[in-house]
Every structure is written in C-alpha cells, then in structure tokens.
Amino acid sequence: MDIDDASGLAVVGAKHQVALDQYKETVGGDRNSGEKELERVGAVYVYSRANEFRDGVGTLIRPPRWASYEVARLQAVDYDARDLYGTAVAISNYVLFAGATGDDGKGINGGATYQSDIEFSKVAFRQKVFPYMENDVNKRAEVSVLRTGPTTDVLVVSYSTSDITAVGVDAQKFAACSLIPISDRHDRCGDYQQTFGDLTFDVGISAKSFFIPIMDNGCYEHPMEYIRVSLSVPGSGAILGENFVAKVRIDDDDKIAEPCIDK
Numbered sequence: 001m002d003i004d005d006a007s008g009l010a011v012v013g014a015k016h017q018v019a020l021d022q023y024k025e026t027v028g029g030d031r032n033s034g035e036k037e038l039e040r041v042g043a044v045y046v047y048s049r050a051n052e053f054r055d056g057v058g059t060l061i062r063p064p065r066w067a068s069y070e071v072a073r074l075q076a077v078d079y080d081a082r083d084l085y086g087t088a089v090a091i092s093n094y095v096l097f098a099g100a101t102g103d104d105g106k107g108i109n110g111g112a113t114y115q116s117d118i119e120f121s122k123v124a125f126r127q128k129v130f131p132y133m134e135n136d137v138n139k140r141a142e143v144s145v146l147r148t149g150p151t152t153d154v155l156v157v158s159y160s161t162s163d164i165t166a167v168g169v170d171a172q173k174f175a176a177c178s179l180i181p182i183s184d185r186h187d188r189c190g191d192y193q194q195t196f197g198d199l200t201f202d203v204g205i206s207a208k209s210f211f212i213p214i215m216d217n218g219c220y221e222h223p224m225e226y227i228r229v230s231l232s233v234p235g236s237g238a239i240l241g242e243n244f245v246a247k248v249r250i251d252d253d254d255k256i257a258e259p260c261i262d263k
C-alpha cells in the first residue's frame with residue numbers, strides 16, 4: 001500500500017482479486033480454462049481521508065479521519081486472468097502507479113505498469129437525497145456534484161439516471177407528453193426524463209450541476225418516488241463507491257386527485 005499526504009489518498013493493492021464488472025458481479029473465466037471466475041486479475045482499492053476541520057481561530061473541530069470503506073476499486077483496463085494487477089502500488093498526488101507482474105503483453109509474465117489519474121476520487125454528490133415536488137416551478141431537478149480536491153486541472157465525470165421506484169421515459173416521449181395537458185398525462189408519461197452526459201469541472205470550479213426534467217401530471221401517485229443518479233469515469237476501469245451514488249426524490253402534489261392509471 002501507499003499513502004499520499006498531499007492528496008489525502010491511500011491505495012491498497014489486492015493482487016489476488018477476481019475480476020468484477022461494473023455491476024460488481026464476477027467476470028466468468030476464459031472459455032476452456034475450466035475456471036468459473038477470472039482469477040487473480042488483481043485490483044487496487046482507493047481510500048480517501050476526510051481532512052481535519054478547524055474554526056476561524058485555528059481550534060481543531062474535527063481531526064482528520066479515514067473512511068472505513070473504499071471510494072473506488074480499480075482494475076487494469078485490459079485485465080486478464082493471473083495478471084496480478086496491484087502487486088506493487090505507488091501514489092504521488094493524484095497519479096497512481098500499479099504493477100502487474102503477471103501481465104503477458106510482452107511475453108509470458110513479462111509484467112506491466114499502469115498509470116492512472118485518480119483525481120475523480122475527490123468528487124461526490126452534494127447530498128444523499130435531492131427532494132423535488134412533481135410540480136416544481138422549474139420543471140426539473142437540479143443535482144449538484146462537488147469537487148473537494150484542488151481545482152487546478154480540468155476534471156470530467158459522467159452521470160446517468162436509472163429507475164428505483166420512479167419511471168423514466170426517453171427525451172422523445174417526454175417532449176411528446178409535455179404537449180398533453182397535465183390533467184391528461186397519467187402514468188404513460190412516466191415520472192422523469194432519462195438523463196445522462198458528462199460534467200466538466202473547469203479550472204477553479206468546485207461545484208457543477210446537471211438537471212433531470214420532471215413530469216407533472218394531475219393524478220395521485222405514491223407520495224415519494226425515487227430516481228437513482230450515479231457518476232462514472234469512462235475508460236478508468238473503476239468501480240466507484242458510495243460517494244458516487246445518490247437519489248432524487250419526487251413528491252406527488254395531487255393528494256386529493258384520482259390515482260394514476262395507465263391510459
């Protein structure tokens with residue numbers, strides 16, 4: 001393992017880990033290998049320190065502390081069985097170096113070194129739940145993402161929505177439904193528009209938002225419906241932890257109306 005004091009990050013190599021896909025399911029072994037899982041692929045776990053907090057006159061309010069679970073789990077982008085990614089790890093500021101002694105790219109067990117930018121580990125949703133009314137005046141939910149590390153480089157993360165109990169519709173359907181009077185929309189128009197894209201933190205910017213269009217209707221629904229929002233880092237091979245998932249709650253405003261039905 002290695003710790004970088006400046007960035008407040010620790011990295012721990014776990015070279016015997018099996019491969020996991022983005023849903024944290026194990027990846028099947030190579031055909032004809034007789035192995036159920038892709039074995040000893042290796043992984044690196046990233047932990048983030050919550051910095052100490054002092055008041056205006058320098059009195060310590062809260063000492064620094066390490067979270068007990070990781071902020072991200074990294075795998076080699078081109079992982080394979082017995083590569084042993086994470087055999088050796090080193091971190092300098094936000095750059096991670098990880099050795100994979102079993103990599104076969106340049107001959108059997110020739111080994112490889114991977115360099116990764118792990119600055120994304122300092123990004124998190126502003127809150128765990130973003131509550132909005134179905135009839136919000138702006139007709140959309142604002143989801144705010146914070147960058148807690150330095151802002152001297154541009155940083156890009158991707159975001160996406162998925163259903164928990166709320167039902168998403170695509171942009172085309174949402175636009176068509178928006179032309180129907182609110183009282184006639186009912187269930188077929190869903191609860192929100194499926195939304196995805198990239199958030200770019202320009203230099204000096206520590207907060208960015210994305211917006212999810214909300215569908216209003218005139219019928220009664222379960223008072224609270226939830227959308228999952230999640231962040232990812234394209235091409236990083238990273239499975240991100242709790243900081244990168246949040247919920248948007250949509251509250252119904254039609255308490256005395258008829259229940260929604262699909263019509």
Ligand SMILES: [Ca+2]
Pocket residue numbers: 134190191215221225250252
């Ligand atoms: Ca709704």
Ligand SMILES: [Ca+2]
Pocket residue numbers: 134135216217218219252253254
């Ligand atoms: Ca309504």
Ligand SMILES: [Ca+2]
Pocket residue numbers: 134216217218219220221252253254
């Ligand atoms: Ca409603």
